Amino acid sequence: MDVRGHLTAAGAVTTLAGTASMPGSADGVGADARFNRPSGVVVDGAGNVYVADTGNSMIRAIRAGYSRPDFCAARANSLFCSR
Numbered sequence: 001m002d003v004r005g006h007l008t009a010a011g012a013v014t015t016l017a018g019t020a021s022m023p024g025s026a027d028g029v030g031a032d033a034r035f036n037r038p039s040g041v042v043v044d045g046a047g048n049v050y051v052a053d054t055g056n057s058m059i060r061a062i063r064a065g066y067s068r069p070d071f072c073a074a075r076a077n078s079l080f081c082s083r
Helices: none
Strands: 002-007 013-018 038-043 049-053 058-062 069-075 078-081
Touching: none
Parallel strands: none
Antiparallel strands: 002 013, 038 049, 049 058, 058 069, 069 078
8 A cells, every 4th residue: 555645836646655556565765665554644743644444453654754654552652753
């Protein structure tokens, strides 16, 4: 599965990470990343993108300036990411 939502100046939607027909769980750059039923996306003030990777029961982060998703875990009002 992929994470879409990058809107270009021309109004086109592009894929940020993953491939639509290839579900899984893998950190990777662009199309090499894998998600399984991504169901929600949030962008923070710094431009980091957080994805609810529902099928893998995890939160993934795509950090501003990077294109590789990371595993993140929430605990006591904090979010910790692997990078």
